[in-house]
Every structure is written in structure tokens, then in C-alpha cells.
Amino acid sequence: MAESAASAEKFKAEGNEALKTGDFDKAIECYTKAIEIDPQNAVLYSNRSAAYAKKEDLASAADDGQKAIDLKPKWARGYSRKGYALFQQGKYEEAKSVYESGLKVEPENQQLKDSLADVKAKIEPKIDPNNPFSDPQIWARLAMNPETREYLQQDDFRMKLELIRRDPSSMTQFMQDPRMMKAIGVILGIDLKTGSQFAEETEAAERERREQEAKKAKEEKPPEPEEPVDPIKKQAKDEKELGNAAYKKKDFEAALSHYEKAFESDPTDISFLTNKAAVLFEMKQYDDCVEVCRKAVDVGRENHSPFSMVAKAFARMGNARLKQDNLEEALRFYDKSLMEDRTKDVEKRKKDVEKRLAEKKRLDYIDPELAQEEKEKGNGLFQGGDFPGAMKHYTEAIKRNPDDAKLYSNRAACYTKLAEFRLGLADCEKCLELDPSFVKGYLRKANIELALKERISAAQTYRKVLELDPGNAEAKEGLLRCEVMAPPSAEEVQRRAMQDPEVVDILRDPAMQIILKQVQENPSALMDHLKNPNVAKKIQKLIDIGLLQVR
Numbered sequence: 001m002a003e004s005a006a007s008a009e010k011f012k013a014e015g016n017e018a019l020k021t022g023d024f025d026k027a028i029e030c031y032t033k034a035i036e037i038d039p040q041n042a043v044l045y046s047n048r049s050a051a052y053a054k055k056e057d058l059a060s061a062a063d064d065g066q067k068a069i070d071l072k073p074k075w076a077r078g079y080s081r082k083g084y085a086l087f088q089q090g091k092y093e094e095a096k097s098v099y100e101s102g103l104k105v106e107p108e109n110q111q112l113k114d115s116l117a118d119v120k121a122k123i124e125p126k127i128d129p130n131n132p133f134s135d136p137q138i139w140a141r142l143a144m145n146p147e148t149r150e151y152l153q154q155d156d157f158r159m160k161l162e163l164i165r166r167d168p169s170s171m172t173q174f175m176q177d178p179r180m181m182k183a184i185g186v187i188l189g190i191d192l193k194t195g196s197q198f199a200e201e202t203e204a205a206e207r208e209r210r211e212q213e214a215k216k217a218k219e220e221k222p223p224e225p226e227e228p229v230d231p232i233k234k235q236a237k238d239e240k241e242l243g244n245a246a247y248k249k250k251d252f253e254a255a256l257s258h259y260e261k262a263f264e265s266d267p268t269d270i271s272f273l274t275n276k277a278a279v280l281f282e283m284k285q286y287d288d289c290v291e292v293c294r295k296a297v298d299v300g301r302e303n304h305s306p307f308s309m310v311a312k313a314f315a316r317m318g319n320a321r322l323k324q325d326n327l328e329e330a331l332r333f334y335d336k337s338l339m340e341d342r343t344k345d346v347e348k349r350k351k352d353v354e355k356r357l358a359e360k361k362r363l364d365y366i367d368p369e370l371a372q373e374e375k376e377k378g379n380g381l382f383q384g385g386d387f388p389g390a391m392k393h394y395t396e397a398i399k400r401n402p403d404d405a406k407l408y409s410n411r412a413a414c415y416t417k418l419a420e421f422r423l424g425l426a427d428c429e430k431c432l433e434l435d436p437s438f439v440k441g442y443l444r445k446a447n448i449e450l451a452l453k454e455r456i457s458a459a460q461t462y463r464k465v466l467e468l469d470p471g472n473a474e475a476k477e478g479l480l481r482c483e484v485m486a487p488p489s490a491e492e493v494q495r496r497a498m499q500d501p502e503v504v505d506i507l508r509d510p511a512m513q514i515i516l517k518q519v520q521e522n523p524s525a526l527m528d529h530l531k532n533p534n535v536a537k538k539i540q541k542l543i544d545i546g547l548l549q550v551r
Contacts (some may be wrong), residue, residue, distance in 0.1 A: 371401030
């Protein structure tokens with residue numbers, strides 16, 4: 001038994017040493033061997049939890065923290081381990097519960113107190129001291145006041161209050177509203193006075209201020225002694241300022257030296273490491289930059305540095321990986337940064353990386369040869385009447401070769417067979433965007449427009465075919481069908497006109513309004529206006545849409 005205990009202690013010592021040197025996998029392996037020998041030892045689970053946390057395997061770290069609690073419920077370290085793992089996963093409510101349980105066991109444990117304060121800062125609403133309207137309790141205060149309670153039922157009042165809550169400077173817009181004045185008084189806990197009351201109180205306050213100043217002038221107090229300066233921290237700060245000056249001059253070697261000396265003097269300040277990482281980033285030593293930032297994160301967490309500083313270290317790691325075109329790692333570090341502190345800059349960088357990853361994935365998927373295979377499979381199923389199956393293969397072919405116009409035309413044919421005309425029309429437009437001279441695409445589009453009873457649009461598309469291929473029989477036949485179709489109702493013409501941005505612009509043009517009025521009063525004036533090519537084009541558009549008829 002003594003031999004087993006000694007072996008477990010040996011593996012524990014090896015694990016501790018590996019953890020100190022940053023070899024987390026070896027540390028986990030050693031602690032696991034020790035646990036196999038001594039499975040009732042809470043300390044071993046606690047140490048392995050720490051190793052898992054360093055490796056960022058936070059789920060395993062939380063499990064080992066719970067095991068340590070189960071084995072030794074009166075030991076605060078187990079609560080600390082589990083709480084930390086939950087906190088880093090963003091499970092703030094669970095972490096808070098664990099820290100509170102630990103403080104019931106050891107009420108004076110400072111580490112648990114600090115950790116609980118950190119997690120409360122994450123989950124409790126932040127109130128801007130410069131904006132009392134940011135306090136979420138304002139609604140409750142107003143509801144408790146019998147007079148303002150009625151205001152809460154009025155939509156315009158709630159809207160004004162919400163505007164002030166978001167932007168206090170907007171309050172001046174609503175000063176004439178007596179409801180707002182009353183509500184502001186309730187929120188701020190003051191009684192807003194009338195002009196005369198305010199003047200009287202202001203005069204009294206001014207007299208009191210003058211009396212206090214006179215009294216203060218007679219009592220000349222000796223200056224309070226200055227706080228003693230820590231010479232070590234001062235030395236570190238001085239080195240940092242020297243490093244900043246060297247960095248601005250792009251003397252990177254000197255800057256590195258000063259930041260390293262600063263950290264040697266004060267190894268609890270994370271800013272010395274993040275500044276050093278910034279220098280390494282400028283020197284394009286991106287791997288070294290990431291390693292220094294990793295150390296900065298560890299130092300920051302051990303010393304309860306502000307979340308914003310830890311977030312900066314993670315963001316810098318993301319920037320370094322982005323420079324190396326390692327998009328997946330960059331995204332991972334940006335996510336970690338945002339878990340610590342949300343900033344617009346990092347959010348923007350994250351979105352940019354996500355777009356680049358999506359585009360990279362799309363481009364990596366492109367393979368024209370596989371697209372041709374999928375197209376042939378789709379053709380076979382289309383000829384056999386299996387239109388849903390054919391559409392599936394055409395869709396895959398489009399993903400493999402999105403610049404092939406014919407693939408969109410083929411899928412539009414499937415949509416047409418399945419009576420999904422709007423989807424087919426969208427594919428035709430994409431097809432023609434890729435190949436504006438593709439006659440078959442125009443014919444397919446015109447046939448779909450005809451099926452949708454969009455007679456005017458169909459006629460325009462058939463005319464486009466005849467511009468490209470004057471002898472095209474299908475286009476000529478289509479035009480004839482358009483001509484024999486019953487004209488749309490006036491309501492339908494107006495609806496389509498208002499949905500066409502070009503028509504709307506024409507009708508809003510003051511010059512065109514004058515021309516149309518002249519033509520209405522004197523139809524013969526139309527011929528004069530048609531001599532202007534720009535006006536003729538606009539009039540033809542109105543004729544095509546059905547708003548203007550020429551006999």
C-alpha cells in the first residue's frame with residue numbers, strides 16, 4: 001500500500017513539473033496514472049482539472065473539479081477549479097452557483113471571493129454612471145408611482161422614454177412634455193421645481209456656497225501626504241514608457257528589451273506582455289507573438305486582470321493567425337476575445353474571417369469535372385421525367401461550377417416542369433447575367449413570363465431573342481401569343497408599374513410629367529417629343545408596361 005502511495009506521489013510530482021513547463025498533455029497523463037493508483041485523492045483530480053483548463057479542454061476540467069468536490073466537499077480548491085472551467089465556457093450562472101457553494105465551505109477564501117466578483121460582473125447588468133436611464137429598474141420605479149404608472153400605458157410616452165434611455169442627450173427634445181418632466185423626476189429621485197421655486201433654491205444654494213468658501217479660506221488645511229510610490233512598479237512603468245517610445249520609432253529590438261525588463265520588474269502586469277506581442281507582430285514573428293499572448297492570458301487570469309486586457313491578448317493571437325492565413329485559428333481566438341470583452345473592432349474582424357472562411361469553402365468545393373458529371377446525371381433524370389431528381393443534380397453541379405450559365409438554364413427547366421415559375425425565373429436571370437448572349441436562356445425566361453401571364457415582360461424578352469437571332473421561330477411564335485392574350489386590367493398594369501423602379505423614376509421626373517400632360521391634351525405633340533432619343537426611350541418603356549397607349 002505504501003508503495004502504491006509513493007508511486008502516485010511520484011506521478012503527481014512529474015505532472016506538477018510538466019504543468020509548470022507548459023507540457024499539458026504530459027501533465028494530464030501523469031495525473032491520470034496517479035489517479036489510477038489512488039482514485040480517492042481529491043488533489044489529483046484538482047491538479048488534472050488545472051491541466052485540462054490550461055489545454056482549454058474546459059468540459060473535462062469542470063468534470064475533474066466536480067470529482068474533487070465529491071471526494072472532498074469541505075475543500076475550497078475543488079469549487080475554484082470547477083467554477084473557473086464553467087466561467088471560461090461562458091456558463092456564468094453555473095459558475096456563480098459553484099463559487100457561492102465554495103464560500104459556504106470557506107467564507108474567507110479570497111480567491112473564491114475574487115472569482116465570484118468576476119462572474120457577477122459578467123451576469124449582472126452594467127449601469128452607466130453617466131446615464132441614469134440605463135438602469136433597468138427605471139420601469140419598476142415608474143410603475144410604483146401612482147401618477148407615472150398611468151403614463152406607462154401610453155405608447156408615445158414609452159417611445160420617448162426609450163429614446164432617452166438610449167441617448168440621454170435627446171431629453172431636451174421632450175422638456176415641454178409635463179409627463180416626461182414628472183417621469184424624469186421619479187427616475188432621478190428628485191422633485192423638479194417650477195421656475196420660481198428653482199430660482200429661490202438656486203439663490204439659497206449660492207449663498208450657502210459663498211459661506212462655505214469663506215469658511216474654507218479661513219481654515220487652511222495642510223496638504224495630505226502623497227501615497228508612497230512602489231519603486232519596483234515605478235521602475236517597470238518607466239521601462240514600459242521607454243518601450244513605447246522605441247516602438248513608435250520602430251526600434252523594435254530596443255522596445256522588446258524594455259518590455260522584457262518591465263515584466264521582470266513586475267511579472268503581474270499583463271500589459272508588458274501584450275505590448276511585447278505587438279512588437280513581435282510588427283516584426284512578423286507571428287508564432288512568437290501567439291506564445292507571448294498565451295503567457296499574457298495565464299498571467300492575466302492568475303492576477304485577476306481586467307477582462308479587456310485578457311481580451312486584447314486573445315485578439316492579438318487572432319490577428320497573428322490571420323496574418324498566417326490560418327482562418328480557423330483566427331476565428332477561434334476572436335471568439336475567445338469576445339467572450340472576455342465585446343468590442344466592435346473584434347466583432348468586425350470575426351465577421352470578416354467568417355466571410356472569408358465561407359468563400360474559401362465555396363471555392364474549395366468548385367470542380368468543373370464533377371459539375372459535368374452531375375449535369376449528365378441531371379440530364380438523364382430529366383429525360384426520364386424525374387424532375388425533382390434532376391433538379392438535385394443540377395443544384396450540385398451549380399455548387400461545383402457556379403459560373404456555368406447553362407446549369408442555371410437546365411435547373412430553370414426543372415422548376416418550370418414543377419410549376420415553380422418564380423424560382424425558374426430567378427435561375428433564368430442568373431443564367432443571362434452570366435451569359436447575356438445565351439438565346440436559350442432568353443427563350444426559357446420568356447416562356448416562364450408567359451406562363452405567369454406577364455404578357456408585356458414576355459414580349460420584351462421575345463424581342464431580345466429576335467435581336468440576337470432574327471430568324472428564331474420560337475420567339476416569333478411567342479410574340480404572336482403575347483399579342484392574342486387578353487390585355488391585363490388597369491389595376492394589374494398599375495401594380496406592375498409601381499413594382500418597376502424604372503417606371504417609378506419616369507413618373508416622378510418633372511420634365512416627363514409635363515410631356516405626358518401635353519400628350520394627354522394634344523396627342524399630336526407625341527411625335528415632336530419622340531425626336532428626343534432619351535424621351536423616346538422613356539415613352540417606349542411606358543408603352544411596354546401598358547401605362548401609355550398609342551393608336
